[in-house]
Amino acid sequence: MKDSITLHPKYGLNPTLATCFYCGKETGEIALLGNGYKDEAPRNLCVSLEPCAECKEKFKDYVLCIEAEGDESSPPLPSGRWLALRKHCFKSPPNDGICFMSHELFMTLYHQVQSAA
Ligand SMILES: [Zn+2]
Known part of the structure; x- marks a missing residue:
């Protein structure tokens, strides 16, 4: 299933705060990486090339x-x-x-x- 998540055996949903690729600021979104990330997810991670609202406007x-x-x-x-x-x-x-x-x-x-x- 495309939108399903496989839980990490140790870190479960393995959440991280998404950051903008362009400005590096937090986007306000929480990304659930699950087992798609091999270790414990860092506090912040850039998970998309989509610009944040501020960069999109800029x-x-x-x-x-x-x-x-x-x-x-x-x-x-x-x-x-x-x-x-x-x-x-x-x-x-x-x-x-x-x-x-x-x-x-x-x-x-x-x-x-x-x-x-
Ligand atoms: Zn940005």
Whole structure:
């Protein structure tokens, strides 16, 4: 079952306070990791790439570009680095306002932004 949770044998629901990937603040949500997390869940953990309400408002005119590894055969693995580009820089900005970039593309954009500043 997709939305079911398997209890951790030692930590049960294994809860953590969700934090925002972009600003690092707590989102106010409690994530129940259960046995999906191998040890006791830390007090705070980033469990989603969805921006918190504050970041969503702050970056509503931007696309959040996340540096990630991986290919089409596996889910992207974010490095933790990201940048925000105005939506008008994109021919067709992604609906959810988030896109993943390879290390090479990310660094190319990063250096272009640096030299333009
Ligand atoms: Zn945030």
